[in-house]
Amino acid sequence: MRQFFLILSLFTMICLISYSQKEKSGLEKAIELSGKYPLNDVIALNSTVKINFKKRKNPASPVKIYVTTVNKLLCLDAKTTFYDPFFYNKTQKLHRISVVNKSNEYIRHKIITSIYEREGIFYDDYKVKIVSIDFNKKGDMLTLLSKEEYPDFKYFTSVFFNEYFPVEQKKICIYLPEWLDMEIKELNFEGNNITKSISQHEDYTLLTYSSTDFVKINSAENYQEPAFYLPHLLFACKKVYNMKDTITMFDSLQDMYTWYKQLINEIDNKPYMLIDLVNNLTYNLATDEEKIEAIYYWVQDNIRYIAFEDGLAGYKPSPACEVYMNRYGDCKGMANLVKEMLKIAGFDARLSWIGTRRVAYDYTLPTIATSDHQICTVILDSKHIFLDPTAKYMPVSEHGEYIQGKPVLIEDGINYILDTIPDVDYLSDLHEIKRRCTIKNTDLSGECQHSLHGEFRQWILYFVNYTKTNDRNNMFLKFVNQYSSQGLEIANLKTSDIEDRKAPFRLDYYYTLKNAVFMTGDDIYVNIDIDIDREYTTTLDTTRIAAYLFDFRNWKHTINELLLPEGYKVKYLPDDLTIDNDYYLFSLKYTSDRNKIILEKNIIIKKPSLPADLFSIWNNNIKKFREHTESQIIFTKIKENE
């Protein structure tokens, strides 16, 4: 008996000790982790995601998916309100969001529900529930639970390890039933030390992924989408095995295409409403190319991009007649209108699905996450001509960086064709600047010609045409000053045709840069490179992990010519410089002629993105380049006896 009491006492003591340790552990942990997360009020000590599957009788979607998330949150600061957003749309249901304390008692919290608008989308069925939890003191721990349901397998595509707050330990558990064939792609696992374990159970297989230290999801300007660099799982539900039969979902790309095709087959385009328009546009045009251009450009110019993302409507194009009558549509509606108009004109035009540069996946896994855009493909003489009418002022033969090199799924009856959008290099997107100037007192003045090609041309044509008519001159002045030193005075500004999307866009003017020349004694100091090159000389944050996205690959080629001031000779020319690697090239080359100095400058962005691990090299290089571009030429007076 005594022994029993001894054991009981010991047990009680142990319990008390461990209880008191538990009581302390929140604050201790908070003190310990405050240094690790100085900018965060709340982190998750543990975050567990469980994914379960349930069979449905609906043959169109024979499986529904449940995602349960449990986040054990720790407050690192005194008295904090913590917010966590849950996004959902018509394709998912948010069943439950609850908050409990250590004793599993429910804690009061606020949930704010609102519509959520994504940039560029006119109407979006996305909503957001923001859970707001009050923490009273440092070290408080609360558990946030949520459960989501995907009634249709198609819309369950991925699960990320990172959250909107830092996570110390993360676990993703997938309870894969034996009746389900699912492919899981592990992406961006490198460097994250994620372990995977598989355990077989009676009627399911448990896959567990776990790891530690996940930073919070962040965003900034020119960020690459997180799917490109954050670890996550991509899912494709392939088959459901029943007792008597097997239901195929997206077992292959063909299955996914069949679903896409079924959606477009349901559209009543009423093409008869477009016949007069097409006839008017193509009347008297001799060649196929001219006809394609006429139709494509009409849609670019007359149909406004207004996107409605609403359940199935996010995947099914609006009828061509509706887009035509409304004069607006989203990418699908506009592509569908181009296709119908081209068909009326006698062309073999097809709808095509594509993932833009925002999409990290290709078509190797059949999931709708692979595409976020639709275009039209014309097959002419066995060649594919890709037309994206959302790209205003883009000529037929050119494509934006956002789709270049991306795989495209082209409709072909019950089958599909897989092709790739041509990938052109920086040579196509050229901004050429030629200046000829002289020194007048302390000013530099002369003439300048800009010639813009490719996306440079498309960009300026769009802006000039969509700027208020009476603000266009100001817009050009801003454009010029954006590229040149502050305070450039402009006169006689002339442009080429602002509707011509094929020829290079020309911008010519006379300029004066006041106080650009420094004179002392017999010497003149001047820098003839008046460009600022701000867009290329941004210092990048070396702590960020996402690559930097350039708008597009491009080449800025500048030739500055300066006539030698009369009675002067060159005393000093700055050194040439070339910085060249796989991603970019910066170069400066000075040449001296009998009566002029020529500075040739090249800035080439060879690849559309710069990986984060190259940021510090980039920062050093742009600094070096900037210093060289500011170097001064020195002229000195020719002495009488020379």
Place this chain on the structure above:
Amino acid sequence: MNNFSIPLIILILLMTASYAEAQQKPSDRRKVKTGQTVKPDNNQLSESNISKYDAIADTVERNFLTETGTYFMNDEYMFSNRNIPERWSNESAVVLAHCEYNDFYFTSSFNHRHVSRKMIMVLDKNAVEFFSTFYFSTRKRIGLRVIKQDGTIRYINPKSGVKTVYQSTIPEFFRVDEAPDFIITSQYFFYAPSFGIKKLAIPDLETGDIIDYYTYYVNQRTKEAAPAVFNPLVIPLDMEYPILQQQYVFTIEKNNVFYNLNSYNGAPEIEENIDEYGKVKYTLIDHDREKHKWEIWSSQYISRPYIKFFIVHSEKKFNDKIPYFHGRPNEWTNVIKDEEVTRAVMNSLSEASANSMMLDKIDNYLRKNYLELKDTLEFINGVPKYFGKLNDILLPGEYDLFLKVKISNGKDIYLYPPDYYRTAGALPVAIGNTEVMIIETNNNDLSENNDIYISDDIHKPSDGKQISDNNKEDYYAPSLKQNNFGLLTYRTLLKQPSYTENVYDIKAGCRFNENFRKISVIKTGTISGKLKEVFSSEIIIFYDFIYNEISKYSVTKFKKSKGYPVDDNTQQKIMSDSIRLVNKRIENRKDVLSKKFMLEDYKSFGLINTGMNNFNSYLSFSEEYTISGLTKKAGDDFLFTIGKLIEDQPEIKNESRDRQNDLIHECAQSRNYFFEIEIPEDYRIEGIEQLTNMISNETGRFSSLGTVKDNKLILSVSVSYNNETMSKNNWDKFLEILDAASNFGKAQVLFKKN
């Protein structure tokens, strides 16, 4: 989920949570009737559905014609004029006609019916794009049609609009259109998001088309409310696009109503008539109004033509207690008399009003700072200079109330509620050299108390983080007695500090590093007078305010409402947030400097004095940092753009050199810069003579002087704006000063190797 801008989203959504309602069914958006009789797209539409569709389209058209016929039957002459003057042919769009009726009448409640119609011709692609997304508030009835160039008309079903979140990106054009929802605050208009916002995609809009739309809205107040008040209206007559014709009508049923109405800044006068139902009607008719043009150093209240309107209904027994300006019941008030202002101010000091709380806080501050106080207090009612003048007062909230206290040394000090951007004793920047109204009193009943009170109207720290949402309870001090206020009222001008008292003074030592690319700067800034308020947001943080108080009074415990102490967690949170802001200030300073220089390193910041405790104390600080980008290599020599060391001076570009309005500055001021730059060994300076400039006239002064002494290049620069306000007639003279200061930014000297 592709977009991960979560903090921003959370902020926006928290602000707009009230709009989270069920979404419009997408199918609704196709129910429009067109001039070309387009049918719905659904190929499975049955005959009965087609009939239904036609019925809806007919209803949309019928509603438009009925409502515009009812409310604008006498205005057809305005809406039939489509002739745009030649000078507007290059405009993006022109408002052909705008008509707005504000009808105030009584049923079982006090009602405001607002009916507005606007007709806009879109003239370029920019306007097509702009008007293609049309915003309106959900509480309004709206009708909309597009009149094509060939005369065909397409009626738009407003039910096809979709809900959107309220956000600042909604163009001002549509926000102004919601005039009754604008309410005026002490500084600016803001959009009261007490309702949902919808947006509509306008179909088939092309250049040359006309958008014709009306809105209808009835707002109600309970008659018994004492008083029943509608939000004041401030309606600018000039907008983003020129206006061919516009008309504003206010109809008022005289039933114990007090109403203030007037037009300002060159707006046409308002005419009074009696309408056919015996109601009094006020009309303003305006035409050929040019679009609004923004100008630097201006304010919309003193430059834009606009209408102000305010109405209150009160049962007779409450008339004397209405805490707003008003004249006699049922009579048009277009100017507020001084005695009326005094009465309203006194009423506003009644218990539980905002002004009463202000008084409490001032009381607390008086005790802390001016215990020797023996003399009289005066209330000063001044109109913030950006609003206009005393004679322009018409609406509640258009004045700033504060106290003038004569202290024992005979000096006057001015007291606002404590605020960490303000200096006790100083006249605020907003109160300029226009007349103010003095309301004398003789209260000196100040009780003893040694607690520090945290005001809930303390400005947010500059990182946008308030002390905590949970701490937003009322923290205020016990009440100052209000027995003897309002004895005498008169107008006067307050003595304003001159440009020699409002001074921003920078002294810095600079040294080049080995390769002359970088410059280390050790700087001291001293700021005095009204400029302390201007610069404090860049320098002072909430932490300084708290510690300024703590160090002065040795108090460690904060108190809240009624003097109860805050709980430990709140106290801890206030301290923890304050300390975080110290780091944030370093980041803020880096941001400020990075806008001007290539900042290589920021070594230290030291606050020497907050300058908060009285007007004559200085706000002073020191900092040490390294910058680059000011030197350019030239062989062994280097050019130094020394002019860039001073603050950026405003550069007036060509399009802004013609001035339409008088100028209004923060205050008359001087900014002085003194730099000592060490000349590296083996180098000499050339071109120093170019640093010497001097220009001075009645508007201001710019001077610069470069000298070499003790192997140091010494640069002194001074810029003064002599006056707080300036006639546009002096603009050319002022431009001479501005241009000289701006050009100095390019000034260079050569460091030549010996």
